[in-house]
Structure formats: C-alpha cells, structure tokens
Amino acid sequence: MLEVRNLTKRYNRIPAVDAVSFCIAPGEILGYLGPNGAGKSTTVKVLVGLIEPSQGEILFRGRDVRYDWPGFLGSVGYVPEEPHLYPQLSGREYLQLVGRLRGLRRVVLDARMDALLRLFALWEDRYTPLSSYSKGMRQKILLSAALLGNPEVLILDEPFSGLDVNAAIMLRTLIRALAEQGKMILYSSHVLEVVEKICSSVVILRKGKVVAHDRVERLRDLMSQPSLEGVFTQLTEQENPDRVVNGILAAIGSS
Amino acid sequence: MMSNWLNSWLSETHSSNFELRRHFFLQFFESEFISTPGQAKVVAGGGLGILISLSLLYVPAYYHKYLVLHELPMSEPYRLAMLADVLFVIMFAAAAAAIFTTLQWPALFPGLRDYLALAALPARVHHIFVAKFTALLAFMILITVAIVFLPSILLPMVMYGRYSAHMARQVPAIFVSTSLASLFVFFSLIAFQGVLLNLMPPRAFARVSLTIQAILLTFLLCALPLVLMTPDLEPWMNSRPAWVLKVPPFWFLGLDQVIGGNSEPMAVKLAWRSLAGVGGAAAAAITTYLWSYRKHRVRVLESPQIGHAFTRRWPEAIAGRLLPNLRSLAVFGFTAKSLARSRQHRLILTGFAGAALAVIAEGLVSLAVRSRFSTHGAEFREVVSALPLALSFCSLLGLRYLFRLPVELRANWVFRIHEPGHAGDLLAGMEAFMLYFGVIPTAIVTLPVELQLFGAAAGLSASMLYFLVSLVWMQLLLFPFERIPFTSSYMPGQQPLIQSVVHYTTIAFLYIGAMGAVIPWVIETRTRAMVLMLLLAAAWWKARTARLSSRQIERVQFSEDLEPAVQQLKLAGD
Numbered sequence: 001m002l003e004v005r006n007l008t009k010r011y012n013r014i015p016a017v018d019a020v021s022f023c024i025a026p027g028e029i030l031g032y033l034g035p036n037g038a039g040k041s042t043t044v045k046v047l048v049g050l051i052e053p054s055q056g057e058i059l060f061r062g063r064d065v066r067y068d069w070p071g072f073l074g075s076v077g078y079v080p081e082e083p084h085l086y087p088q089l090s091g092r093e094y095l096q097l098v099g100r101l102r103g104l105r106r107v108v109l110d111a112r113m114d115a116l117l118r119l120f121a122l123w124e125d126r127y128t129p130l131s132s133y134s135k136g137m138r139q140k141i142l143l144s145a146a147l148l149g150n151p152e153v154l155i156l157d158e159p160f161s162g163l164d165v166n167a168a169i170m171l172r173t174l175i176r177a178l179a180e181q182g183k184m185i186l187y188s189s190h191v192l193e194v195v196e197k198i199c200s201s202v203v204i205l206r207k208g209k210v211v212a213h214d215r216v217e218r219l220r221d222l223m224s225q226p227s228l229e230g231v232f233t234q235l236t237e238q239e240n241p242d243r244v245v246n247g248i249l250a251a252i253g254s255s
Numbered sequence: 256m257m258s259n260w261l262n263s264w265l266s267e268t269h270s271s272n273f274e275l276r277r278h279f280f281l282q283f284f285e286s287e288f289i290s291t292p293g294q295a296k297v298v299a300g301g302g303l304g305i306l307i308s309l310s311l312l313y314v315p316a317y318y319h320k321y322l323v324l325h326e327l328p329m330s331e332p333y334r335l336a337m338l339a340d341v342l343f344v345i346m347f348a349a350a351a352a353a354i355f356t357t358l359q360w361p362a363l364f365p366g367l368r369d370y371l372a373l374a375a376l377p378a379r380v381h382h383i384f385v386a387k388f389t390a391l392l393a394f395m396i397l398i399t400v401a402i403v404f405l406p407s408i409l410l411p412m413v414m415y416g417r418y419s420a421h422m423a424r425q426v427p428a429i430f431v432s433t434s435l436a437s438l439f440v441f442f443s444l445i446a447f448q449g450v451l452l453n454l455m456p457p458r459a460f461a462r463v464s465l466t467i468q469a470i471l472l473t474f475l476l477c478a479l480p481l482v483l484m485t486p487d488l489e490p491w492m493n494s495r496p497a498w499v500l501k502v503p504p505f506w507f508l509g510l511d512q513v514i515g516g517n518s519e520p521m522a523v524k525l526a527w528r529s530l531a532g533v534g535g536a537a538a539a540a541i542t543t544y545l546w547s548y549r550k551h552r553v554r555v556l557e558s559p560q561i562g563h564a565f566t567r568r569w570p571e572a573i574a575g576r577l578l579p580n581l582r583s584l585a586v587f588g589f590t591a592k593s594l595a596r597s598r599q600h601r602l603i604l605t606g607f608a609g610a611a612l613a614v615i616a617e618g619l620v621s622l623a624v625r626s627r628f629s630t631h632g633a634e635f636r637e638v639v640s641a642l643p644l645a646l647s648f649c650s651l652l653g654l655r656y657l658f659r660l661p662v663e664l665r666a667n668w669v670f671r672i673h674e675p676g677h678a679g680d681l682l683a684g685m686e687a688f689m690l691y692f693g694v695i696p697t698a699i700v701t702l703p704v705e706l707q708l709f710g711a712a713a714g715l716s717a718s719m720l721y722f723l724v725s726l727v728w729m730q731l732l733l734f735p736f737e738r739i740p741f742t743s744s745y746m747p748g749q750q751p752l753i754q755s756v757v758h759y760t761t762i763a764f765l766y767i768g769a770m771g772a773v774i775p776w777v778i779e780t781r782t783r784a785m786v787l788m789l790l791l792a793a794a795w796w797k798a799r800t801a802r803l804s805s806r807q808i809e810r811v812q813f814s815e816d817l818e819p820a821v822q823q824l825k826l827a828g829d
Contacts, residue, residue, distance in 0.1 A: 048668075048672045049671070049672055049675060050668055050671055050672065069675040069676065070675045070676025070677065071676075073672055073673065073675060076672075078672060080668060082665070084663065084665040084666040084668065085663070085666050086589070086593070086662065086663050086666045086669075087663055088592060088593055088596040088597060088662065088663075089589075089592060089593075093588075093592060096585075096588070097585050097588065097589055097669070098669060098673075100581040100582060100584055100585030100588070101581075101582055101585045101669065101670070101673035101677075102673065103581050103582060104581070105581070106575070129596075145669075
C-alpha cells in the first residue's frame with residue numbers, strides 16, 4: 001500500500017499542493033486529475049523525490065519513506081510528463097544507464113533491455129541517438145526505463161503522450177495487466193476518456209486541493225453526470241469554453 | 256537623454272531585416288557556457304571591458320622602456336623597438352580576432368537551427384544570409400575596435416619623445432593597420448569555411464568542421480606565446496628578408512609605416528599587399544556567402560539528419576572490467592559518451608589541451624629567443640620534462656570545468672531519482688573518469704619523452720613522480736566537487752574573471768614551474784626520487800581521505816549555489 005498523508009508543497013508560502021491525501025492499494029490504478037496548475041506534477045515530483053515536500057508524509061508498506069528513500073525509489077518506476085532524455089545517448093544506451101543506476105546485473109539488464117526494445121518496436125533504432133527519435137519513440141523509451149526494474153509502484157505522468165493508436169491500445173492493456181499483477185499505479189493525465197477506461201478510482205485536484213476522491217462510477221452517480229468529463233468540469237469550475245473562444249478571436253482581431 | 260532615446264528606440268520593433276540582424280548579433284553573446292539566457296548585454300559589456308582593459312596591462316612597462324630609449328645617444332634602438340612593438344600589437348589583434356572567429360566557427364554561416372527557428376516567419380533565404388553576414392561583421396568590428404582602440408592611442412603616447420616623428424600620424428596608423436589585420440584574419444576564416452561548406456557533403460562537413468575548429472584553436476593558443484615574444488624580435492627588425500612579403504603581419508606593419516610617413520619602397524610594397532590582402536579576403540568571404548546561399552538551405556534542411564549509430568561495444572567491455580560497481584559504471588559511461596558526442600565540450604577540452612601545449616611552446620620559444628636552444632641543455636630538459644605537468648594540470652582542470660557545464664539539464668531527473676543512498680558510488684564513477692581519461696593517458700603519452708630525455712631508470716622515476724603529482728592535483732581539484740558530470744546547473748561569473756586568472760596562474764606557476772624544476776633534480780639520485788615518491792604518495796592518501804571524510808551529507812549537487820546577493824534577498828522559493 002502507498003499512502004500519501006496531508007502532503008503540502010509551498011512556493012514562497014503559496015501552496016502548489018495543499019494537504020493532499022490518498023492511498024493506492026496493490027492492484028489499484030488511481031487516476032490523478034486536475035486542470036493545468038492544479039498540482040498534479042508537483043505531487044508526482046514529490047513522490048519520486050525530485051522536490052521536497054513542505055509538510056506531510058508518504059508511507060510505503062506502512063513505513064515512512066523518509067527513513068528509506070533508496071529502498072522506496074528502488075520500488076518505483078516513473079514516467080515523467082515531458083520526455084526529457086539525454087539526446088547524445090542511443091535508446092539502448094539510455095536504458096543501460098537507467099538499469100545500471102538501478103543496480104541491475106548485466107545478464108538481467110541485457111535480456112530485459114533487448115526484450116523491451118523489441119516489444120516496443122524500437123529494436124531497429126536501438127543504436128540511433130535519442131535526438132533523432134520521434135516523440136512517441138521517446139515516450140516508449142521512458143516507459144521501457146520505468147518498467148526495467150520491475151517496480152512495485154508505477155507513477156505515470158501523461159504516459160500516452162505522443163503514442164500512436166496501436167501503441168496506446170497496447171499500453172492501456174499493459175497498465176491493466178500490471179495492476180492485475182498487484183502493482184500500485186498512479187496515473188496522472190488530462191485525457192479523461194482513458195482515465196475512465198482504466199482507473200478504478202480517481203483523485204481530482206483544484207488549486208492544489210483534493211476536491212474529489214472516489215470510484216469513477218460513484219462520482220458519476222453522485223454528481224448525476226453521464227461521464228467523467230462532466231464530473232471534472234463541474235468540480236474544477238472550468239470556464240465556459242465558448243466564452244474563452246470568443247475572447248481569443250477578439251484578441252487576435254478576428255471577431 | 257540620449258540613452259533614454261536609444262533604449263526606447265531599441266525596445267521598438269523595426270523592419271524585419273533589422274530584427275533579423277539584431278537576433279543574430281545578440282546570439283553571438285549567448286552561450287550556456289558563458290551566460291545564462293537573456294544575459295547577452297551583460298556578457299557583451301563584461302567581455303568588451305576585459306578586452307579594453309587588456310591594453311592597460313602593458314602601458315607601465317612600455318612607458319619605462321621608452322623613457323630609457325629616448326635617453327640613448329642614437330635613435331636606431333628606439334626605431335627598432337617601435338617597429339617590434341607595433342608588430343606585436345598587429346599580431347596580438349590578429350590573433351585575438353582569429354580566436355574569436357574560431358570560437359564562433361559553427362555560427363559563421365546560417366545553420367539548421369536558424370532555418371528551423373525562422374521557418375514560419377516571413378524572412379526569405381537571402382534576407383537570412385545578408386542579416387547573418389552583417390551581424391557577423393558588426394560583431395567583429397565591435398571586437399576589433401575593443402581590441403585596438405586603446406593601444407592605438409596609448410602606444411603612441413608612451414612612445415612619444417625626442418626621437419618620435421609624425422606622432423600625430425601614429426594614432427591612425429596603428430588603428431588602421433591593426434583593424435585591417437583583424438578583419439583580414441576574420442574574412443579569411445569565413446572564406447575558408449565557405450569553401451569547405453560548398454565543396455563537402457553536409458554530413459562530412461560537420462565532422463571535418465569540428466576537427467578544423469579544434470586544430471585552429473590549438474594552433475592559435477600555441478601561437479600566442481610566439482605573439483607575446485614579438486617585442487623581443489627588436490634586434491632583427493632592421494633586416495629586410497624577401498620572405499616578409501609573404502607573411503601577412505608584415506604587410507600590415509608596412510601599412511602602419513606608410514600611414515606614419517615612411518615612404519621606403521619595401522614599406523610601400525608591404526602596404527599595398529595589406530590592402531590587396533584585406534580586399535581579397537573580404538571578396539572571397541562575400542563570394543562564398545553568395546555561392547552558398549542558394550543551395551546551402553536545401554543542403555542543410557534536406558540532408559538526412561539520422562544520427563550516427565553508436566554500435567561500438569569494446570569501450571563498454573573495457574569500462575565494465577575497470578569498474579565493478581554498476582552505479583559508478585553508469586556515471587563513467589555517461590560521462591565518456593557525453594564528452595565524445597558534445598561538440599562544445601570537446602572544443603573546450605581542446606582549448607585546455609592547447610593551453611598546456613602553449614605553456615611548453617612558450618618555454619621553448621623563450622629558450623630559442625635567448626639562444627640557449629640546445630637539446631642537450633639542462634634548461635631544454637626542464638622545459639620538455641614539464642610537458643606531463645602542463646598536460647595533467649590543464650586536462651584535469653579542463654575536465655573539472657567541463658563537468659560543471661550541463662548537457663540537457665532537464666534530463667538530470669534520471670540521476671536525481673536514483674541518487675539517494677548511492678551518492679558515493681556515483682561520485683566514484685566521476686573520479687574514475689578523471690583518473691582514466693586525465694591522469695593515466697598523460698602518464699602513458701609522455702613516458703617516451705621522459706625515457707628519451709633521462710634514460711630508462713631515471714625516465715621511469717620521473718614518469719612515476721609526475722603521475723603521483725597529478726594524482727595529488729586531482730584530489731585537490733575534487734575537494735569541494737560533488738557533482739555528476741554534465742548534470743548540474745551552471746551559474747557563470749560567480750567568481751570575478753581576474754580573480755580566477757590570478758588564482759589559477761599562481762597554482763600553475765607552483766605546479767608546473769616548481770615541480771618541473773624539482774623533479775629533474777630529484778631523479779639524479781635514487782634516494783631522492785624514492786623519498787619524493789613516498790612524500791607524494793602520502794600527500795595523495797591524506798588528501799583523498801580528507802576529501803572523503805569531509806562529505807558530511809551524502810548528497811550529489813545538482814544546482815549551483817546561488818549568488819550571495821540572491822541568498823540574502825531570499826529569492827529562492829521556500
């Protein structure tokens with residue numbers, strides 16, 4: 001079980017994430033939603049240790065991760081929102097770097113790397129520098145790197161970004177299969193249709209605060225909305241799109 | 256009032272051609288190695304200030320030299336010294352222009368990034384070419400004026416005295432001749448690159464271009480000591496060998512003489528050559544630009560951009576044997592690959608190696624000038640045996656400097672999330688890289704030189720001693736350095752440049768000068784050599800243990816400390 005308790009991150013006393021709490025049980029896929037600037041990526045970065053929380057606790061298997069960060073991070077696979085990779089390395093070299101940083105022995109690492117490169121259809125380009133990869137190919141490298149250590153917790157921030165239709169269908173199936181194997185998956189995204197299809201429950205953030213945390217069906221019933229999109233729009237108080245469109249047209253002198 | 260008007264005029268949007276020129280001009284001052292984005296004006300101001308202040312350094316020495324010359328009973332020594340000093344200013348300005356142009360080598364013609372960035376804008380190819388060329392010319396004129404302006408005023412002033420004639424003409428004479436010498440070098444280098452660009456296939460050009468840039472930079476750094484020795488050529492300034500007609504710096508010395516009122520046939524001939532040389536170089540540069548512009552864009556944009564496949568496995572196998580710890584191996588491999596594939600990092604390292612060779616060249620040139628150039632002399636042996644010291648000093652310092660410069664900083668998350676609990680292993684990878692790519696290659700490459708100079712036994716002792724000195728130097732360099740190479744942010748200009756120069760010059764003097772003199776003496780007897788070896792080994796051990804125990808917190812640094820002013824203002828988040 002991964003549990004986040006009262007997590008807060010402030011920048012210049014302004015909270016980006018404000019007392020957020022949730023837990024993910026083994027086999028659960030938790031959707032983590034919110035409009036731009038709601039605090040999703042900040043939460044994710046706190047979870048993987050890229051930024052330090054101002055307050056709150058993260059518990060993994062009932063223990064505060066602060067007492068064993070290396071142990072916790074060794075159990076986490078992470079796909080960041082932006083595919084920031086080292087362009088001078090080839091796809092295979094990047095996976096090798098990650099595998100070595102994770103302490104994977106060569107015999108294990110080589111077999112996993114090669115298998116993942118084949119399965120993600122990157123085999124032909126394994127020696128090509130990442131600077132020449134398309135966005136979808138980079139995303140596949142990030143997914144391969146996250147899976148390389150067979151992690152117990154997967155933190156996925158917009159993992160479908162740039163993937164073609166076939167790869168997206170495969171990934172959706174893969175995420176479900178990983179959950180069935182007992183992995184804990186935090187899935188942060190703006191694509192509500194996918195979240196609705198694969199997540200068992202969702203957390204919705206607005207201005208750093210949790211405004212909803214429940215199962216998808218229950219939220220739909222509670223708010224009498226036919227889809228997650230309706231629930232999301234209502235909870236996050238999105239501005240009327242037509243009004244925004246008219247404003248943009250007016251701003252560029254096109255109305 | 257005037258500055259307000261200028262600021263207001265600059266902040267206004269002007270014609271697309273002007274905006275293109277402004278864009279290219281400011282780009283010459285933007286580099287992640289010397290400035291943070293948007294700091295072009297600060298870099299430009301600081302850089303020009305340094306160039307201008309350089310000329311102030313030699314004024315006091317020249318002032319006293321010319322006071323003495325004016326008191327001599329004959330004018331001939333004064334005349335010869337003046338010729339040598341003007342030649343020095345011409346060569347210095349030309350060398351500085353050549354170094355600046357070489358550093359801007361990849362930006363001399365519009366590149367792929369320029370075309371892509373400007374693709375969606377209403378700018379035609381010939382607009383881009385004209386804007387790039389004029390911005391480049393404006394940049395070079397600015398640099399040239401910064402280099403030659405003060406010397407052209409100060410040198411005639413310090414030379415003024417009873418033997419000086421046509422002093423009023425000396426200011427324009429030096430200004431014009433040095434400026435044209437700089438522009439001659441600048442145009443020649445553009446023309447050279449233009450010819451290569453048009454004749455070579457685009458992918459081959461990319462490879463050859465970097466090699467040429469590195470060779471040019473090394474050559475220029477090695478030539479600098481020769482330039483600095485020019486004032487010592489004074490006794491030869493009276494000779495008129497025919498070969499001076501083929502050496503460009505003398506053309507511009509002739510031009511200076513003609514503008515200064517000298518009508519000797521030789522001076523006139525040289526002056527005409529200088530004008531023909533500048534005109535020819537400028538015409539060649541413009542011609543290569545015109546030649547390029549129609550097909551260059553197509554060649555750059557439509558050539559296959561698929562990167563070179565990295566398939567060599569043997570370096571991996573060797574590294575795997577050298578480093579059993581996987582996390583250390585990860586950092587070691589990452590560092591080697593990044594260095595091998597980053598053009599700018601390799602160029603900077605070449606610059607440091609060039610500086611090492613320049614130190615040796617300076618020693619040899621000064622020996623030659625003092626007519627003590629004998630390959631069997633003690634002084635010659637001292638200078639040549641300092642080669643390993645100069646190489647290890649510069650290569651280790653260069654690696655340490657390079658490690659601070661990021662490569663794709665935003666990708667460092669992969670190290671940050673794997674660093675907790677493993678900082679020591681990761682830093683060991685960096686240390687191993689410095690050992691295997693800085694210390695050991697220097698020892699191996701210079702071993703034959705030591706064996707040749709000192710014989711088998713003493714040569715081996717000397718090599719061992721240089722190796723141990725390099726190890727101590729490496730430990731000292733790594734003392735406050737807890738970074739994975741190329742992964743931390745870099746804040747340039749934290750320490751004033753002059754402070755850094757004084758700091759490292761002093762260390763270089765102690766390291767290369769003192770050890771270079773001590774070691775040849777020590778290896779004369781076996782006992783002395785053994786004692787020094789033991790002392791150096793103990794110093795290395797002490798420095799290493801002190802360094803490792805000083806790591807109070809096992810964390811790797813991923814960002815530079817903020818400037819003190821920023822820290823005091825508490826601008827760094829909560």
